[in-house]
Amino acid sequence: MxxxxxxxxxxxxxxxxxxxxxxxxxxxxxxxxxxxxxxxxxxxxxxxxxxxxxxxxxxxxxxxxxxxxxxxxxxxxxxxxxxxxxxxxxxxxxxxxxxxxxxxxxxxxxxxxxxxxxxxxxxxxxxxxxxxxxxxxxxxxxxxxxxxxxxxxxxxxxxxxxxxxxxxxxxxxxxxxxxxxxxxxxxxxxxxxxxxxxxxxxxxxxxGWAAGCSHDGPYRDEVVRSLLLLRALTHLETGGIVAAATTSLPEAFGGERNWDYRYVWLRDASLTIAVLLAHGYDDYVDHWRDWLLRAIAGDPADLQIMYGLSGERDLAERELSSLPGYQGAHPVRVGNGASTQFQGDVIGEVMIALRRGREDGSEETKFSWALQRALLGYLEQHWRDADHGIWEIRGEPQAFTHSRAMVWAAFDSAIQAVERDGLDGPVVRWRALRDEVRADIEANGFDAVRGTYVQHYGSSEVDASLLQLAQVGYCDWEDPRMLGTVRAIEEDLLRHGLVLRYRTEKGVDGLPPGEHPFLACSFWLVEQYARSHRLDDATRLMDRLVALANDVGMISEEYDVDGRSQAGNTPQALTHLTLVRAADAIAAAGR
Missing domain, CATH: 2.70.98 (Beta-galactosidase; Chain A, domain 5)
Structure with a gap:
């Protein structure tokens, strides 16, 4: 075994x-x-x-x-x-x-x-x-x-x-x-x-690579190890960044939430690039942008949310009979069916990463900006479409609030590209669309009675992805609506002090209920605490989270509190990049 x-x-x-x-x-x-x-x-x-x-x-x-x-x-x-x-x-x-x-x-x-x-x-x-x-x-x-x-x-x-x-x-x-x-x-x-x-x-x-890391603050050892792991997950030649090194390690032991994470998610790769940029690795944005241009070249309507390491598109999901699964957790999957999903947040993540590259001195090429404009054109036509969301649900598509906020962030990044960076584009139309998206979110994605943003339109549930709203600038860290959302997440999603993605028993994801706290979500909460002047809470949760790493600093996707063991694919890029962001937020709050 x-x-x-x-x-x-x-x-x-x-x-x-x-x-x-x-x-x-x-x-x-x-x-x-x-x-x-x-x-x-x-x-x-x-x-x-x-x-x-x-x-x-x-x-x-x-x-x-x-x-x-x-x-x-x-x-x-x-x-x-x-x-x-x-x-x-x-x-x-x-x-x-x-x-x-x-x-x-x-x-x-x-x-x-x-x-x-x-x-x-x-x-x-x-x-x-x-x-x-x-x-x-x-x-x-x-x-x-x-x-x-x-x-x-x-x-x-x-x-x-x-x-x-x-x-x-x-x-x-x-x-x-x-x-x-x-x-x-x-x-x-x-x-x-x-x-x-x-x-x-x-x-x-x-x-030599690690020596280039710029991080002056607490948790330096954990930050450097996380950055090394992120580099290890980045293909040296193509620039593709896999979400994890493994497939089919179970999110729920003995269950069927076993997925292949050995591919390049546009979302996870974009977030990784932003973290590398924040720590002095400026050259990676160009390498990744070149990968992006190759991977998604063509009709924006054919955009996928993930690709192979060289930009391969055919990631059809299948089950293997030759491997029985981790400690019997079956099925073992190769490929990922989510590659064909529409996830409305992805273009926003890409636009944010490329915007941060420009802020750090990377220059857009004629082709890279044309690509972004094409993506925005596609988003203009489809931002109202129901989607499968950041968690890649296998139930019915919904109007996820997080996805709509990332649409807002995509247009906001495009506006900044024109107004601050001098690029060309229909900025008046983009401003109107940005305002329209915000109005839609405030009208349909906010529960005024409870004072919280909700998982999706028509729902009263919360979702840990809502912690990203302040991260992307949709609202201020201390906005009453953001603080109300944090309270609701604390009430509904904390399990043994760690954060669930959402309540799986509500059936939105189309899978049997039950999973463990998702570690990236807990690191998001650390960041929110630190940015909203709850430094003691941030440090307390951060200390607990870094203690969940194994003896060499590796962390997987989830944590089984009762079994005191890591769960899900490992090492998980999203977990490690959110660790770095949380450490940065604590360092900034302590200055």
Whole structure:
């Protein structure tokens, strides 16, 4: 059975990532991209669905782990009665190869180590043909199935029932290197990696990137780690930013709220870019804007709310029979049906991110501004349409208040582009539309009796996404209507001090009820508290939230308070970017 979600740590080369468990097993790895099929899939099943274990043979061995400074290199120290070793896990940067390195270094005494390698390509649907390459020293295994191939180098392995096992001793001062390299099966086997050079270059790459972070305030360590994770989720070449490294980790254990998050949501990517911009990474807006131009080029009516890492549009959702699911939570899904939804807020998120890029000195090109104008033209015709909202409901579309507020923000950003940045556009018409949208929200999206904005028109329910209204400038942080909304969220959506997205038992999402508090929503509440002069409340909630991160600072989508465990896909970009925003708000409030 797979480990608790919080027992995993991510290593990454900014093309894909591997989840390494506390037990020394890589239980999730998709090569060569995050959205490729898994070759190690034990996370969503058992060891027979693919894994690579490197750990002491002594079952009583204890481990601690950390990242190697401000990097995505994981260091696990194992202690046994006979000695200590360190295992350094990394995905090398700089050579654009698909490598995993596992270096075992003896620290004290002698430790007997074991390997258990189970290769399962195609989401565990294909057991490869494996051969030994006797021309190499140390030994090498080459595994092939269809288009995929890997070469594994290191101590000798022996075949047994579709797996490979081996043991080796490591003495104090000794180093044993293991490596795995993916390559297309029609190409020659890649040459062996210079592990020492690869680790040195990778350490330098990540450390240099992290050094550019501008954050002066509390929670600096958490902010830097979150930014590193956001960078790890950003494809080095295309600029696409995946929402998480995994698919189908359950929001409700044993339930069916299991979704594939290995794609680029325009909303999440836009919010990530805004956070990176706020912390000194100005060059990322141009890279992402280029991705955006390629992904959504064409008729604005064909706009999708998410794309593949290179802008792929076909993300049809299907269920896999080859993986049984995380601790039995089924189905396991690949693709995402929400890619065909209309979500009225998305254009607003994109416009805000590009506006903030201009504020930080990024210049619009002829094509990028033309694209934004085309999106606004589409929004003019469709902003009144019911939509599926930020939470991608699978019930009937609604007129979500949050979506309408983001429509307001889209036109507001366009007006600023003309009035402040000197771009061209029908500003008079945009002003009239902005005012019309506001009037519509105030007439239909506000409950005057309770004094709160509502989830959707015709409803009396609240929704945590309403906390974004002040973030985008729709209303002031201390506007009575905003404060009334906060009170309603505190009354209806707080569970054990953490915030639910909405009350699922009300049936709006078309799914069985029940899920755990959504961590991004709690970080939004921290930001609201800090910006509305409730600094003590903000700090108290922030301290609780950062304590929910695992031992290496990773946080997933939700938190099971009763089970005291993380839930949902991990690491979750939205969770980490809202952590950074919350820390920024607390820092600003304390000045």
């Amino acid at each position: 797979s480990l608790p979600i919080e027992d995993y740590a991510l290593i990454s080369d900014c093309f894909t990532g591997a989840l390494v468990g506390k037990d020394g097993s890589i239980d999730w790895l998709c090569l060569p991209r995050y959205d490729s099929a898994s070759m190690f899939g034990a996370l969503l099943g058992t060891e027979d669905h693919g894994r690579w274990l490197v750990a002491p043979t002594d079952a009583t061995a204890e481990s601690t782990r950390r990242y190697d400074g401000d990097t995505m290199i994981l260091v696990t120290r194992w202690r046994t009665p006979d000695g200590e070793v360190e295992v350094t896990d990394a995905m090398p940067m700089g050579d654009h190869r698909a490598d995993v390195v596992r270096r075992v270094r003896g620290v004290r005494g002698t430790v007997r180590m074991q390997q258990d390698l189970r290769i399962r390509f195609g989401y565990a649907s294909a057991v490869p043909w494996v051969r030994k390459d006797t021309s190499e020293r140390p030994s090498a295994l080459v595994a092939v199935a269809g288009p995929d191939a890997i070469v594994v180098r290191g101590p000798m392995l022996h075949a047994a029932d579709h797996s490979h096992h081996g043991e080796f001793d490591v003495k104090a001062g000794e180093t044993v290197d293991l490596s795995l390299t993916w390559f297309p099966s029609h190409r020659p086997t890649p040459e062996a990696l210079d592990v020492e050079h690869a680790l040195r270059e990778t350490r330098g790459w990540w450390t």
